[in-house]
Amino acid sequence: PRLVYGRMTGWGQTGPYAPLAGHDINYIALSGALHSYGRAGEKPTPPVNAVGDFGGGGMFMAFGMVAGILSARSTGKGQVIDCAMTDGAAVLSAMTYTFLANGQWRDERGVNLLDTGAHFYDTYECADGKYISIGSIEPQFYALLREKAGLSDPAFDLQMDPRQWGPLKEKLTALFLSKTRDEWCAIMEHTDICFAPVLSLKEAPEHPHNKERGTFIEVDGILQPAPAPRFSETPAPPVRMG
Structure with missing residues (x-):
């Protein structure tokens, strides 16, 4: 009676879609999340399978299991965790739904x-x-x-006027094309601009910040992300293959 069962599926244990096949792209589509990903006037672009499979699925399943186990320990009663990737993707979009309800978000992409x-x-x-x-x-x-x-142009004074975003983006587009990425890094890194270079999968492990933190590790010759988050008292053991 104290067992906690985790059941992770795309559509969930109930509902018309429950017995049907699907993939990440379908789950985030039904949740409303996919509609928001992409450029203005273009079709929705799925963010690989981070939002459905891993965020709305794996992470929510892990959180649900921990919560269920803690509850079982204190009450002596287990339960079933119904973790649907569609539900998780919807929860990950809660801020967007809040902005929409408050009139701070247009139901359009980009x-x-x-x-x-x-x-x-x-x-x-x-x-x-x-x-x-x-x-x-x-x-x-x-x-x-x-x-x-x-950016001394007074046009940039109107930061929060959506009517100015298009013209100001054109100005920034031309400006950033005038220097290389490394040149902009030399100007903007290590400041509070809220800036970072867009690194490729091969570049990211070599960045000084990631190297100092050990964000990536090599196991049996294979470079991969290190376990996270970091626990001060119970750090993750060394990763093994197989």
């Missing part, structure tokens, strides 16, 4: 504050064909972006 609609929250191509990411939302971070990038 026109909002956090979905590449704003000029100060997006990725930009550099002169070498590589990319950087900018997330200068708060006024102090935006002011620092303007200072470091030399």
